[in-house]
Amino acid sequence: MIRDTLKKMLDVGRDDSVIMKIRLKRIAFFKDLVSPLSKPVKIIDVGGTELFWEKMGLADDANYQITILNLSKTESHHLNIRLVIGDARDMKEFGDGNFDVAFSNSVIEHVGELAEQRQMAEEVMRVGKRYFVQTPNHSFPFEPHFLFPFFQFFPPALKVFMIRHFSLGWYPRIPEKEEATKAAKSIRLLRRREVADLFPDGKIRDEKLFGLTSSFIVYGRW
Secondary structure (H helix, E strand, O other), rough: HHHHHHHOOOOOOOOOOOHHHHHHHHHHHHHHHHHOOOOOOOEEEEEOHHHHHOOOOOOOOOOOOEEEEEEOOOOOOOOOOOOOOOOOOEEHHHHOOOOOEEEEEOOOOOOOOOHHHHHHHHHHHHHHHEEEEEEEOOOOOOOOOOOOOOOOOOOOHHHHHHHHHHOOEEEEEOOOOOHHHHHHHOOOOOOHHHHHHOOOEEEEEEEEEEOOEEEEEEOOOO
C-alpha cells in the first residue's frame, strides 16, 4: 500500500504527481536562468530524454537547440532536438564551451562510483559555458529508485538480498544474484558535501518533499 502510494506520488508519467510539480518548479527556475541568454540557446542534456523536454514544453521551441546524449540512440521527433550516442564521463566529441548550457537531470547518480561521477562533473563543466545539474539527496529517508526507507544506507549484501526477494519501487524482483548485484551497484546517491566538491564554483539549491531536502540542483556560471 505504501509502495503503491509512493509510486503514484513519484511517477513522472502522471501530470498530477508530486514529482511532476517539483519538476515543473525546477524547469521554471531553469527557464528564468536561461531567459536572458541570446537565442537560440544551445543546450546539451546529458543522459536525458525527449519526453522530459516534451513535458517541460520546450520540444519544437525554436529558441532552444537541444542535443540529448545517451548510451543508445533513437530517432528524434522534434525539429529542435538532436539525439546522439555518447558517454557522460567522456564527451570527447564536443569541444570546450561547445554549448551555452550543460543540463542533466537525475543522471550523475547512475554513472558509477565517486571517481566516475567526478569525470562526468568535469565533462559537464567543460562542454557547457554554464551548467545545471539535478540529483537526489543521499540523506533523504526514501531512496527514490527502490522506494524503501533508508535503503541507501544498507550494506551491499542486504541490498542484494532485498532486490532478489522483493519488488522494490520501480524494480521488479530480480532473483539472479549477478543481476541483483548489478542493480544494487547501479546507483550511488550524492551527499551535499560531495555535490559541492564535484562542482566547486556552483550554487546548490534544495528541492523539498515532505519538508525535507529530496534532491539538489547545482548550477554555475550564470
